[in-house]
Amino acid sequence: MIDNIKPKEATSIINSLLGGVVPKIGVQHITVGRSEEIAAFVTALEDVKNGHSMAKFWIGDFGSGKSFMLHLLNTVALKQKFVVTNADFTPDNRLYSNDGKGVMLYSAIMDNISIQTKPEGGALPTLLEKWIEQIITKTAEENKVSLTSIRDEQYLDLIQKSIMKTISKITEVGGFDFGTVIMKYYEGYIKDDEQLRRNALKWLKGEYRTKTEAKQELGVREIINDLNYYDMLKNFCKLFVSMGYSGFMINLDEAINLYKISTSVMREKNYEKILTIYNDCFQGKVANLFFNFAGTREFLENERRGLFSYHALKSRLETNKFETLEIRDFAQPVIRLMPLDHNEIFVLLNKLKAIFDFNYKTNIDISDYDIQQFMEEIFNKPGASEFLTPREVIRDFLNILNIIRQNPSVDKNILFGEIEISDERPDELSLIDSIEEL
Known part of the structure; x- marks a missing residue:
């Protein structure tokens, strides 16, 4: 019998695995053979808690457990009081784009935000309301107003000023509009205006497509787009840490979809974005932020289409030359997932x-x-x-x-x-490999 497993976890595990996908919850109950990787990850989490940032690349063949590993990392990080989220790269979700595919990735990231009490995602409204409650309590104490009275509409302006003051301290790029939208969310929260709250969430999740629509509904000048969404992620990281969370962990899976981008210029722009994230994390330009990328060996090592085709990344991500199959280095940015024996x-x-x-x-x-x-x-x-x-x-x-x-x-x-073996690799990847060989 598995200890401490909940019926909901058991159902999630069986149904997900039968469907060929990783369960969102309960993965800790089926973890085997990854103790060294997890121990190294816990050490890295401690560094991020203490104000550093980190980028890790989890590399393995198809079906080797990359997605499983990311879900396991989620479970561990949630217990360490991190805000965590995950998203998949797809043909429509990329790091860099000039046609909305970057902000589509951002929207997926925001949709899947999780905390320990909401491990299955959708935790952004909960976090916003928790942060607003902290602002309300602090403002009430500073102005010697009771916690009951401070929620009256007569104090709306006072709370909104406190929100904007706090936001301006913790944000850099886009802070004014970010703060204005959170003020609107609070206004909807106090006035029980569900539409206003939905509009504010829509903006924060990057779902407005035109500035005109956002200005009409929220009175803000800008929207979250392909060019500024990364700054918004950093703003949210600072917001979560100001609330008392350890940090913000973002898991990005199916990186092979960046490898499959057909035009070399667009691929390089996406790899350049990875380089920016990598440099920000390891040069101390951001704090309490943890990025995990999961991809195949082709995504990493292919010198025509993979990360190694971008020289600045290749020099940073090459394996420790002293590592062997028996002597591993789990502190380096790239962690290769060996098959289970x-x-x-x-x-x-x-x-x-x-x-x-x-x-x-x-x-x-x-x-x-x-x-x-x-x-x-x-x-x-x-x-x-x-x-x-x-x-x-x-x-x-x-x-x-x-x-x-x-x-x-x-x-x-x-x-x-009656068991039969089949090649599970995507057909289009086999086709790309064949073209590269010609």
């Missing part, structure tokens, strides 16, 4: 069997010996050494458990024998 996969499948039984309130007739038989079958299949990933092993195992759960009389050994 067979013992670790056995432990993982045992955990999944226990969670499956807990979730469905059953006791599937699969022993340790059966798990070993399943592993022998799948790892000895043609193509296993080249294409098999932990994701596929997990999905096949859970699919077999589902069949047995619903058809108790089925012969599990026949099911084991």
Whole structure:
């Protein structure tokens, strides 16, 4: 049995893994073989808590556990009182753009903000209201007004001045409009004007597309766009830290989508943005900010399309030349995720069997010996050494458990024998690789 697992976590784990994706919650219950990486990450979190910033690159093959690792980092950071968020790079979400794709990434980042009490995302309104409550309390104390009275509309101007004064202290670029929008959010909060609050959130999440619309609805001159969204992220980081949080951690997955940008100029602009973030973090230009990027070896090492095609990044991200498979350096910016060995996969499948039984309130007739038989079958299949990933092993195992759960009389050994291995790599990546070889 898995200790301290909640029914909601168990359901999330089983449903997500069956769907081939990483569960948003509960990943700590299925973690195996990553203790050194996590220990190094906890050390890095301490540095960020103390005012430093950090950028890490988690590199591994498809299905090697990069996305899982980012979700695990979320769980660890939330317990350390970080505000965390995650977003995927897609053809429409990029770091640099001149057609709205940069601010689309920003909007995804803001949508997925999480805190320990809201680990599944959507925590931005909660954080804003918590910060406003802190401002209200401080203003009431300074002006010797009761906490009940200070919420009356007659004190609205006083609170708004306090908001703007506090914002101006912690922001640099775009602080006036940022503060004005938060004042509008407070006005909606006090007057119970849900539309005004929604408009303020819309601006803060980068969802206004024209300055005219924002001016009409909120009275601000600017909107968050492709050029200034990174400054807004830094403003939010300072806001969260001023509230008492340890820092702001931003996880960006599926970096292979930057590698797949067709024009070299646009790819380089995106890599230049990564360089800016890297330099800001390691040169002390920002505080309490932690970026994690997850991508494949192609994304990192390919000298035509990957990060190594951009010389300034290659010189910063090359592996410690003294590192070997046995002697690892987890303090460097790039952390390569090695495949789980067979013992670790056995432990993982045992955990999944226990969670499956807990979730469905059953006791599937699969022993340790059966798990070993399943592993022998799948790892000895043609193509296993080249294409098999932990994701596929997990999905096949859970699919077999589902069949047995619903058809108790089925012969599990026949099911084991029907396993097939397929290449899970995206077709378009194989095509890019073929073109590069020509």
